[in-house]
Amino acid sequence: MYWKYAVRRLIHVALTYVVIIFIFSALFNTVMETTLRAQITERVQGEIVSRTQRMAPEQLARFREERTQHYIKLYHLDEPVALRIFWRAVRTLSFDFGNSTIITSSSGERKVSVIVAEAIPRTILLFTVAVLIDIVVGVAIGIKQAQKPGGSLDRATSMATMVVYGLPTWWLAMVLIMLLVYKIALFPSGGMHSVPPPSGFAYYLDFLHHLALPVLTLVVVGFWGRAYLTRNIVLGTLQEDFIMAARARGLPESKVLYGHTMRTAAPPIVTMATLSILFSIGGGLIFEGIFSWPGMGRIAATEIGAGHPVQHTHGHRNRRRHQADPGGPFAPAMAPLQMSRPQESVPARSRTRHRPPPAAGRAKKTASFPTRTAVTLIS
Amino acid sequence: MQHPRPGLGENITYWEDNPKNAGPSWVNWFTGNRNTPQVFLRHPEVGEEKKGDSQRVTAVFRYRYSYSAPPKDLIYRATAKGIMNLRVRLLRPDGKELGLLDKVYVLNSETDLRIPLGKEAVNRALEFAQPYQKGALTTATRETLRSMSVFFAQARPGMLQRPVPLRGPYEIKVTAVLVGKDAFLRGQQLVVAGDVFGLLGTDSWGRDIWSGAIAGVKWALLIGLVTAAVSVAVGVLYGVASAYFGGWVDALLMRIYDVFQSIPFLPVLIVVSAVFKPSFWVLIFMMCLFFWVGPVRTVRSIGLQLREETYVEAARALGASGRRIIFQHMIPQLVPYAFASMALAVPGAVVSEATVSLIGLGDATVVTWGQILHDAMANGAALQGMWWWIVPPGLLIALMGMTFAFVGFAMDTILNPKLRTR
Numbered sequence: 001m002y003w004k005y006a007v008r009r010l011i012h013v014a015l016t017y018v019v020i021i022f023i024f025s026a027l028f029n030t031v032m033e034t035t036l037r038a039q040i041t042e043r044v045q046g047e048i049v050s051r052t053q054r055m056a057p058e059q060l061a062r063f064r065e066e067r068t069q070h071y072i073k074l075y076h077l078d079e080p081v082a083l084r085i086f087w088r089a090v091r092t093l094s095f096d097f098g099n100s101t102i103i104t105s106s107s108g109e110r111k112v113s114v115i116v117a118e119a120i121p122r123t124i125l126l127f128t129v130a131v132l133i134d135i136v137v138g139v140a141i142g143i144k145q146a147q148k149p150g151g152s153l154d155r156a157t158s159m160a161t162m163v164v165y166g167l168p169t170w171w172l173a174m175v176l177i178m179l180l181v182y183k184i185a186l187f188p189s190g191g192m193h194s195v196p197p198p199s200g201f202a203y204y205l206d207f208l209h210h211l212a213l214p215v216l217t218l219v220v221v222g223f224w225g226r227a228y229l230t231r232n233i234v235l236g237t238l239q240e241d242f243i244m245a246a247r248a249r250g251l252p253e254s255k256v257l258y259g260h261t262m263r264t265a266a267p268p269i270v271t272m273a274t275l276s277i278l279f280s281i282g283g284g285l286i287f288e289g290i291f292s293w294p295g296m297g298r299i300a301a302t303e304i305g306a307g308h309p310v311q312h313t314h315g316h317r318n319r320r321r322h323q324a325d326p327g328g329p330f331a332p333a334m335a336p337l338q339m340s341r342p343q344e345s346v347p348a349r350s351r352t353r354h355r356p357p358p359a360a361g362r363a364k365k366t367a368s369f370p371t372r373t374a375v376t377l378i379s
Numbered sequence: 380m381q382h383p384r385p386g387l388g389e390n391i392t393y394w395e396d397n398p399k400n401a402g403p404s405w406v407n408w409f410t411g412n413r414n415t416p417q418v419f420l421r422h423p424e425v426g427e428e429k430k431g432d433s434q435r436v437t438a439v440f441r442y443r444y445s446y447s448a449p450p451k452d453l454i455y456r457a458t459a460k461g462i463m464n465l466r467v468r469l470l471r472p473d474g475k476e477l478g479l480l481d482k483v484y485v486l487n488s489e490t491d492l493r494i495p496l497g498k499e500a501v502n503r504a505l506e507f508a509q510p511y512q513k514g515a516l517t518t519a520t521r522e523t524l525r526s527m528s529v530f531f532a533q534a535r536p537g538m539l540q541r542p543v544p545l546r547g548p549y550e551i552k553v554t555a556v557l558v559g560k561d562a563f564l565r566g567q568q569l570v571v572a573g574d575v576f577g578l579l580g581t582d583s584w585g586r587d588i589w590s591g592a593i594a595g596v597k598w599a600l601l602i603g604l605v606t607a608a609v610s611v612a613v614g615v616l617y618g619v620a621s622a623y624f625g626g627w628v629d630a631l632l633m634r635i636y637d638v639f640q641s642i643p644f645l646p647v648l649i650v651v652s653a654v655f656k657p658s659f660w661v662l663i664f665m666m667c668l669f670f671w672v673g674p675v676r677t678v679r680s681i682g683l684q685l686r687e688e689t690y691v692e693a694a695r696a697l698g699a700s701g702r703r704i705i706f707q708h709m710i711p712q713l714v715p716y717a718f719a720s721m722a723l724a725v726p727g728a729v730v731s732e733a734t735v736s737l738i739g740l741g742d743a744t745v746v747t748w749g750q751i752l753h754d755a756m757a758n759g760a761a762l763q764g765m766w767w768w769i770v771p772p773g774l775l776i777a778l779m780g781m782t783f784a785f786v787g788f789a790m791d792t793i794l795n796p797k798l799r800t801r
Contacts, residue, residue, distance in 0.1 A: 016637045023642065027650055162788060166726030166780005168733055171752065171773035178761040178769060236795075285645050286734055300646060 018093060025089040029081060040071040115299060120281065122192065123288075123295030126211065127280035130218035135273045138223035142230025147257065149235055161228040169221045170286045176217055177290070187213040190292030214291045226276075230269055237265040395493070396454050397585035401576040403767050407446070414574035415450045418442070421568045423553070433558045440551040440569040447544055449531040452497040453479075453551065454570040460489045461562020466554045467496060469530060472547025477507050477530070479551075497526045504529040511536045580767040583758045588751065592771045595748040598659075599729045599779055602747070606663055606728035610670035611721045618675040619709050622682025623701065636675050644669045644731070652740040659742040662735060666728055673727075674720045678713060685709045715794050722787035726780030733776055748772035 044067045048060060055063065072078050079087075145154040180186045188194065188210050198206050237243065238261055246260045247253075281296070288297035397417060404416040423438035444450075455467060467480040479500040484492070504526035511534060520539060531549075532542030555564050579589040621632040648665055655661050685691060686709070694704050729748075735741050736749025739757075743750065751772040755761075760768040 012634065012637065016634065016641060019638050020641055023638070024647075027647065158788070162784040163777065163781050165723075165784035166730060167777040168730045168773065170734065170737065171769075171776065174752075174756070174761055174769055175766075175773065178764065178766060182762060182764055232795075286738065289738075 018089075021092050022085070022089045025085045025092065029085045029088065033077070033081070036075055036077065040068060040075075040077075043071065044068050116296070119294065119296050119299050122293065123297070124281060126214055126288075126293055126295060127218065127284070128277060129211070130215045130222065131273075131276050131280045133215065134219045134222035134226055135276070137219065138226030139230050139269060139273075141223070141227040143234055143257070143262075145227060145231040146234035146238060149231075154231070157224065157227055158231075161224040164221055164224050167221060169217065169284070170290055172221055173214070173217045173287060173290045176213060180213060190290070192294060214287070214293060218287075226272070229272065230265075233268055234261060234265045237261045240264070394581070394585040394587065396456075396570045396572060397581050397587060398451060398572055398574060398576055399581060399585045400583055400763065400765060401574055401581045401585075402765075403578055403580045404573075404575045405578070406575055411447075412445055413447045415444070415446045415448060415571065417573040417576040418571040419568060420571065423567055423569070425567065432560060433556060434562065436553075436555045436557065436564045438553040438567045440553070442549045442551065442569075442571060443547070444531055444544070444549055445546045448574055449525070449527040449542070449544065451572040451574065452495050452527060452570075454572055455480075455492070455494045455496055455553065455567070456570065457492045457564055457567040458489060459484065459492055459555075459557075459562075459564045460486050461557045461559030462486070463558075463562065463564065464556045465494075468552045468554075470550040470552060471530070472545060472549065473534060475507075475534060477503060479503060500530075501526050507534075508539050511538050579771050580765075582751075582754060582760075582765075582768050588768060588771060591746050591751050592748070592775055594746040595751065595772065595775060596779075598745050598747045599732070599776070602659075602663060602666075602732045603725035603729045603779065603783070606666045606670060607721045607724035609663075609667045610728075611674055611717055611724055613667070613671040614674040614720075615678050615710070615713055615717045617671065618678025619682045619705055619713065621675070622679045623686055623705055623709065625686075633679075636672060639669065640672045642669070645734070648735060649738070649740060657735075657740050657742050659745055662732060662742060666731055670724065670728065670731075673724060674717070677716070677720075681713060681716065682709060685712055715790065719787050719790035719794060722783045722790060725783040729776055729779055733772075748776050 044064055047067055048064055051060065051063065076084055076087075141153075141157055145151075145157055148154060177189060181189045190210075192207060192210050193203070194206050194210075197203055243256060243260055246256045251259070285297040285301050287293075288295050289301055292298075401417070402414075407414060407416065420440045420442060423440045426437040428435040463484045463486065465480060465482055465484060466478065468476055468478050470476045479496045480494065482499075501524060504524060508524075508529050513536070524539070528542045529538065531544060532538045533545045535543070551569055553567065557564060577587055577589055579587075579592060581587055582591075617632065617636070621629045621636075644666075647669075648662075651665065652661075688708075691704055691708055694708055699707075732741065732747060733749030733752065736747055737753050737756065739753055741747060741749055741753070749772075752769065755765070755768040755772075760766075
């Protein structure tokens with residue numbers, strides 16, 4: 001009765017999903033409420049400053065009242081909290097993701113579903129490609145390791161696994177950017193294309209050039225762990241009695257390995273691989289930030305944090321702006337990440353000479369307008 | 380060899396004299412002693428003479444200069460009180476002597492003096508260089524003159540335009556005449572402000588990165604060990620309880636587990652930190668809240684096997700309570716596994732803390748490796764090629780991860796005899 005089990009699992013998964021959406025909805029509503037109100041006051045104040053010359057005091061007061069009400073309505077702050085939590089969750093569950101106030105898709109659309117549909121392929125291109133490479137390399141090395149446990153390859157690879165075990169991927173990314181972008185100008189510093197993107201076949205070459213360093217980083221950190229796990233699974237199977245029996249029958253070693261061992265060892269390896277392919281779609285908040293990769297992680301980061309539109313051009317002006325005006329809890333976060341992103345048109349050599357102005361220390365944390373999308377994007 | 384000033388306190392003046400964005404001193408090994416390293420001369424030869432109300436304090440600092448680029452400055456520091464005439468003279472290896480400072484200080488209370496001699500002696504440097512100059516000095520030369528490049532250059536024509544370093548022993552002689560009953564001058568030291576600093580250089584504020592990296596060890600250990608211990612302990616208890624009680628309890632516990640398993644850690648933390656002031660303990664608490672799910676599945680499956688063991692059945696037949704069976708009979712079987720997963724959970728916690736700090740949501744009051752990397756990113760260290768700011772903290776994170784991975788994997792091999800290679 002496998003199908004009964006499958007149906008039960010599916011119901012469980014759906015239930016879990018609903019609960020998580022509600023938790024997120026509650027988290028965002030309660031947490032963001034105060035900061036949201038403060039932001040509204042601030043924004044209205046900003047609108048008023050430009051009008052003080054032209055308007056009479058009572059007119060100004062009315063204008064302030066109007067605008068505040070407008071924003072309170074816009075962000076549904078006039079409804080009871082429980083209701084807001086509930087409806088936000090319901091809307092999310094019914095795949096009505098609403099519109100983003102701060103991100104637009106490349107065609108200028110504000111619908112969250114469009115923005116996400118645009119970001120997912122980019123993330124897949126980066127992370128899923130990296131995961132696929134690291135599955136191929138990892139499993140191949142893992143099997144080789146298990147064939148000669150304690151051999152030099154096994155010892156070297158196991159050692160490397162432990163060395164990279166606590167290595168933060170984003171740190172390796174930083175170091176590789178410093179080394180292979182600024183010191184030796186091998187790769188572009190980030191983004192998906194040069195600005196402006198070349199046309200024709202060169203467009204794809206340019207894209208691959210931009211893709212190379214992030215994928216390389218992910219693979220270098222990723223495949224050791226997979227190799228080690230594969231090794232452990234295969235090694236465990238190789239010591240089973242039926243393998244001894246197969247060898248005793250005089251079967252060739254390749255037959256023993258691929259015909260008998262891998263048949264038993266494959267399911268957990270395949271499960272692991274499938275899971276990591278699935279998880280790769282979520283992208284990486286930090287990693288995409290470091291490489292300016294406009295995928296899922298980046299929009300999540302922007303939505304949670306920033307109160308300014310996403311700008312992928314990363315000119316010098318943007319950088320100052322980030323320092324002077326941290327837009328949200330994540331803005332001080334993304335600002336330092338974008339520091340390493342000078343204009344694409346500046347040749348790498350002269351970049352190293354450029355010293356950016358010292359940042360104003362730790363940026364103050366002010367939360368900004370969270371939109372409905374924030375809930376959906378990260379859940 | 381003189382060592383850089385050790386110690387990292389709460390005192391922010393600690394890095395006041397340090398050069399900013401300076402590389403490590405040992406870079407000189409590869410560049411042929413190009414840059415002057417930062418040196419703190421703290422033990423001058425001090426002489427004192429007392430005559431009635433006035434006293435004469437002398438100090439001689441010896442410094443051997445053997446680099447190509449001159450020091451950035453000579454900073455004289457002391458603690459003094461009373462009316463004091465302070466004279467500083469520089470004796471060069473070529474026998475030439477020049478005064479750097481001759482000033483009267485009136486100090487009514489105990490004062491910490493910090494005198495940048497280079498700035499004080501600009502005119503003196505011009506006078507010194509004048510005889511080796513053809514014609515009058517242009518205004519541009521006057522204004523861009525760095526007195527140190529004159530003091531540490533060979534006295535010969537063109538020394539302003541193309542200074543050749545004069546290597547050898549220098550002496551800085553300080554003579555102070557103090558007037559006043561309780562006047563004193565003590566704690567004299569001379570800072571040779573250099574271009575390279577200590578073991579790992581400095582950051583954009585002049586903070587010593589080696590000190591920061593070492594201070595980070597204790598925080599990383601604390602975060603890693605506490606988080607790993609708490610979350611693994613909770614996870615093991617949770618898994619065992621789920622396995623032992625079974626039925627609807629198991630089903631409920633596993634659903635709760637599923638929820639926690641599926642919530643992404645980082646976005647929640649970002650949202651939460653918008654409200655809570657990011658503090659060290661809040662961060663540890665949040666990590667425990669999300670990391671306890673790690674061992675649950677494995678522990679539950681082991682627990683399901685243990686539950687059916689005959690000794691558990693016997694204990695139950697004897698009327699042992701559920702608590703007794705769990706703690707006396709099941710948990711001891713799981714202790715080795717728990718320790719292995721604790722060891723393997725430490726690097727995860729350290730990396731998480733670093734990640735959270737990197738994006739600026741960590742506790743800014745403690746010096747963690749993540750904080751150092753955050754500052755490095757915020758100041759464009761990668762762009763400026765300041766590897767000494769980026770590489771060491773990350774290497775230490777990796778090193779700590781490696782250490783615990785060795786322990787964890789070794790335990791894993793012991794627990795799982797099939798993985799033995801001999």
